[in-house]
Each structure stands twice: as C-alpha cells, then as structure tokens.
Amino acid sequence: MLEGVYQSKYWLSRLIIQRGIGLMYVIAFVVAINQFRPLLGENGLLPVPSFIERISFKRSPSIFHWHYSDTFFAIIAWIGLGLSLLAVTGISDSSPIWLSVSVWLLLWGLYLSIVNVGQLFYGFGWESLLLEASFYAIFLGPLHYQTPFLMILMIRWLLLRVEFGAGLIKMRGDKCWRKLTCLNYHHETQPMPNPLSRFFHLLPESYHKIETLFNHIVQLGAVWLLFLPQPFASIGAGMIILSQGYLILSGNYAWLNWMTLILAFSGISDSYLQYLFPLQIPQSIVTPTYFQLIIIGLAIIVAYMSIAPIKNMISPHQRMNASFNPLHLVNTYGAFGTVTKARYEIIIEGTTETNITHDTEWKEYKFKGKPGAPRKMPSQFAPYHLRLDWQIWFAAMSSLKSNPWLIRLIIKLLQNDQLTTKLLAHNPFDKRPPTYIRARLFKYEFTNHEEFKNDHRWWKREFERTYMPPRSLNQLQVFKL
Structure with missing residues (x-):
C-alpha cells in the first residue's frame, strides 16, 4: 500500500545526488586532512582542546569531546575519506540496506564532529548544507531499491530553503540587489575570484543587470516550480542548474554551488534525465515497509523542525545562515545579503x-x-x-x-x-x-x-x-x- 504513495521514478536523480554528495565529502575530508591541524589542531590558530573545555557536548556534539589529539583527528579524517570513496564509487549503495545506511550515517556523524569543533574556520553555510543533504542521503536507500519520493521532496524542500532564503536576504539586504547593480561590484569584491571573474566584472552594466535579474527570477520564482507536477519541476530544476553553473564559472565558493547544483537534480525525473544520461534503469526492489515507515516518521520530524526556518524566512530580521540545532538539520540558508563595493x-x-x-x-x-x-x-x-x-x-x-x-x-x-x-x-x-x-x-x-x-x-x-x-x-x- 505504501509503495504507490511513497515511491517514484527518480532512480537517476538519486544516483546523481548520492554520487555528488559522496564527491563533496571526498573534497571536504581532503580539506580537513590538509588544513585542520595547522588551523585547529593542538597547536593550531584556534586549538580544539581549548574550545572543548569551554563548550559542552550538548551545545556542540562531537566525538572529540571524548578525546582529541592530532593523531586521533587524522584517523577520523582518513576514515571519513575512505567512507567517502565508498559513497562516490557507489560501493555502499550497491550493498544491503543496512550497509548503505551505516556508511552514510557514519559520514554524517564524523563530519558533524569536525564541523562542531571547527569554530571560525568551519562557520560557513555550506558545511550545514553538506551535513543536512548527507543526512537525507542516509534514507535514499541503495540503488536496487525504489527511490523514496518523500526523500526527493525533502531534498527539494532543502533546495528551496537554500535558493529562496538567498533570494529573500538579497531583497531585504543591500539596495543594489533591488536596483540590479550589485554585480557591478561583486565579481571583483567576492571573497575568492577565479580566472574568469575579471572577464565577468568588465562586462557592460546592462549585462550585469541581466545577470542579477536572472538570479532573482531563479531564487524567488523558479525554485517554487519544484513542487509542481512534471515537466514544471524539471524546468525549475534546470534553471537552478544553469544559474549554479554560471556561479561556478565566475567565482570560487567552495562546494556551495556544486552542492546546490547536485541537489537540483531532485527535480528532474528519469524520463527527462535519460535524454542526458542514456543509462538502462534496472528493475527496482520494493523498499521494505519498515524503511518506508521510518521515512514517513522523518518527514513528520522535518515538517516540525521547519517551523523555525519558515519563521526566519518570513521575518524582516531574517538570519542569513543559521542552524537551529547542534545537529545542523533543517537549517536556514542565504548568502551575500550585502555586497562590498571595494x-x-x-x-x-x-x-x-x-x-x-x-x-x-x-x-x-x-x-x-x-x-x-x-x-x-x-x-x-x-x-x-x-x-x-x-x-x-x-x-x-x-x-x-x-x-x-x-x-x-x-x-x-x-x-x-x-x-x-x-x-x-x-x-x-x-x-x-x-x-x-x-x-x-x-x-x-x-x-x-x-x-x-x-x-x-x-x-x-x-x-x-x-x-x-x-x-x-x-x-x-x-x-x-
């Protein structure tokens, strides 16, 4: 009975989302291996041992409250990288359901432990985005099971909070967003320009206005198409993918744009994705009833936890990036509410x-x-x-x-x-x-x-x-x- 209600044909979407999140985790753990020790290690710029003396486990749950040393951190980070490789290669999602769930749950838990002691150097919105998205990946299930449509909807709800939250914070923030002039400056003043940023900065002001207008159309309008029937959901997702691809070309925003682009595939069904990826979709096994019931329970919890982000979005004092719980689940998102002019x-x-x-x-x-x-x-x-x-x-x-x-x-x-x-x-x-x-x-x-x-x-x-x-x-x- 549950199968017809809670399953849908999003096998390719799930494949792209799981592989994409796995790849982002590979990068995140490589970054941790290369940078965590000098920034946050025992003798780092903001040492973790000093931080965990001041902050309780309840406020910032992390395995490092139990023990921290640079050697122990390295072990955790390398384990995380190994699990990430299982996810990105699909080994975990070609396994029994318990193994797939275990790999994704461990990835989320280990990275949560790092973020929650990362202080200033891990205080970016894309850390919470990766954690929330990977938590939902736990319940997407292995590829030989049918894709739970409720999980697809939860990912779309995450995507709406990312895009619509960013659109609202722009409209409420710097007046240059309303005047369509922010991109006269932003390509030059963004935190980390890339090789093409100068090219985009030197384009005519009329072009910058078109860029800004398209951004508003996507973030404030097209994102709502995700909750309409096909083909409207695919059209909205396609517009988000285009806008995120443009941001990837014009700047360096860590994995923020990559994660948003990956999550946008939740809006495109197999019938459309097969034009781009002509893969043979295998016959799926019916998801066990107990797993479907867990997903329904999760959906109810996410709906309840969404009250705070919704209040934040409709508030005139909207917070740009915020987690309402130490597990970084059902967060509020947004970026560049103000743009530096120099x-x-x-x-x-x-x-x-x-x-x-x-x-x-x-x-x-x-x-x-x-x-x-x-x-x-x-x-x-x-x-x-x-x-x-x-x-x-x-x-x-x-x-x-x-x-x-x-x-x-x-x-x-x-x-x-x-x-x-x-x-x-x-x-x-x-x-x-x-x-x-x-x-x-x-x-x-x-x-x-x-x-x-x-x-x-x-x-x-x-x-x-x-x-x-x-x-x-x-x-x-x-x-x-």
Whole structure:
C-alpha cells in the first residue's frame, strides 16, 4: 500500500545526488586532512582542546569531546575519506540496506564532529548544507531499491530553503540587489575570484543587470516550480542548474554551488534525465515497509523542525545562515545579503633585518587563493576550500584586535612553523625566520583591458593604511590571546 504513495521514478536523480554528495565529502575530508591541524589542531590558530573545555557536548556534539589529539583527528579524517570513496564509487549503495545506511550515517556523524569543533574556520553555510543533504542521503536507500519520493521532496524542500532564503536576504539586504547593480561590484569584491571573474566584472552594466535579474527570477520564482507536477519541476530544476553553473564559472565558493547544483537534480525525473544520461534503469526492489515507515516518521520530524526556518524566512530580521540545532538539520540558508563595493586585501610582509628603517627590504608572503601580487592570475580552487584565505578576506573588513587568530598566524610565521607555512603558496623565509612582520591594507581593483594589455597585471593596488606595524616575536607574545 505504501509503495504507490511513497515511491517514484527518480532512480537517476538519486544516483546523481548520492554520487555528488559522496564527491563533496571526498573534497571536504581532503580539506580537513590538509588544513585542520595547522588551523585547529593542538597547536593550531584556534586549538580544539581549548574550545572543548569551554563548550559542552550538548551545545556542540562531537566525538572529540571524548578525546582529541592530532593523531586521533587524522584517523577520523582518513576514515571519513575512505567512507567517502565508498559513497562516490557507489560501493555502499550497491550493498544491503543496512550497509548503505551505516556508511552514510557514519559520514554524517564524523563530519558533524569536525564541523562542531571547527569554530571560525568551519562557520560557513555550506558545511550545514553538506551535513543536512548527507543526512537525507542516509534514507535514499541503495540503488536496487525504489527511490523514496518523500526523500526527493525533502531534498527539494532543502533546495528551496537554500535558493529562496538567498533570494529573500538579497531583497531585504543591500539596495543594489533591488536596483540590479550589485554585480557591478561583486565579481571583483567576492571573497575568492577565479580566472574568469575579471572577464565577468568588465562586462557592460546592462549585462550585469541581466545577470542579477536572472538570479532573482531563479531564487524567488523558479525554485517554487519544484513542487509542481512534471515537466514544471524539471524546468525549475534546470534553471537552478544553469544559474549554479554560471556561479561556478565566475567565482570560487567552495562546494556551495556544486552542492546546490547536485541537489537540483531532485527535480528532474528519469524520463527527462535519460535524454542526458542514456543509462538502462534496472528493475527496482520494493523498499521494505519498515524503511518506508521510518521515512514517513522523518518527514513528520522535518515538517516540525521547519517551523523555525519558515519563521526566519518570513521575518524582516531574517538570519542569513543559521542552524537551529547542534545537529545542523533543517537549517536556514542565504548568502551575500550585502555586497562590498571595494576590495581590500591584507598583505603580510616580513624582513630579516634587525633595525627597521625606510630602506628596510620587505618580502611578501604569498597565499594560494587570495589576491596578492598584481600579476598573479586568480586561481580556480572550488569546490576545494581554502579556509585561511577566506578568513583573511573577512579580516580585512575589521581590525587586527577583532581577529586574535590572525595574531596567532603572524606568531607562527615569525617562528617559521612548517605546518602553518604549508597553508601558503610561498614562504620567502623558508631557511631563516623573519625578525619582524608587518601587515598592510591595500585597495585592489581589476585592471581594465588596456591596462592589462600594457603590463599584464590582473590587479592594480593602492596602499590604504597600516593594518599592523612591524612586530617581532617578543612583541607579539605578550598579547593575551
């Protein structure tokens, strides 16, 4: 009896969603393996042991409340990567239902443990998005079972909160979104430009208005088509996929756009996807009744937990990205409610000289993703996430005193800490640590076509002010951090 009501023909959609989320987990755990220890490890910029002394398990559930060491973290992260590979290759979803559920449940639990102790460096909306989406993947079931349509609807509800929440926060936030002028600035001032960002920035203002209008149409209108019968749901999903593909081409937003694009396939049924992916859909086994009843129970819980996100969306004081529970389930989403109109970058420089004069030679630390040398072409990193580079972009909007982790970073650089310098593209003091480091704030703008043709500079920059005057290791170690 339940089969006809709760099952639908979304086998290919489920395949894409499960493989896509698995791939995002591969990237997330690789990021953790490469970056967590210098950022959050025992001797990191924001050490986890200090954090878990202050925060209870109830407020921030994590396996690391039981025990934390850098070695234990590495074991957890590598286990997570191994489980991610089972998910992305489809091994877990070609297995018995208990094994599929176990793999996805462990992935969610392990990554939740990381996010809940990640503090500032894991405070991004796409962490909650990955966690919520992967929690629903637990109940999608193996591929040889019929696809639960209730789970497809829950994923669409997640997608609506992502897109419609983002659309609302724009309309309520910066007036440039209502005037269709925000993209006059955003390609240039976004946290991490990519190689095509300059091209998009230099397009005519009329084009930027079309970009912005299409964004509003998708986020405020087309997303509702997901809850209409086919082919309307597929049309809405297709528009979301197009808009997310455009964002992927024009910027580096970690896995935010990739996750949204993957989830959009929940709106496209097999009859349409087979035109793109001419795969033979196997005969499915009827999902066990007990599993269907669990899904119905989950749907009721999600409906109840949706009250807070709905209130948030209709509130004039809408929160941009928020989790209403420590499990990061049924969250509220949204991004770039305000757009910065000018780009400022913190440039960190060091010297080995013992006396600072006007003639002191300063050498610049180079980061992997954030703008630095004017001739350096912006890089493509997404869906990989450069957590340090993103936080330095935020730090440029406030003072050094507001960012004690940045003082810790500079102390690590003065010590030539090898774990920390691995987060950089180039350490100019790899053989001998600097005696002093300073930080200066520069205003950055993309060069126009003529300027680029003359000297091949991607950026022009102008000194704005001193962010931190020259400081030695002894001077900084007296700060109470």
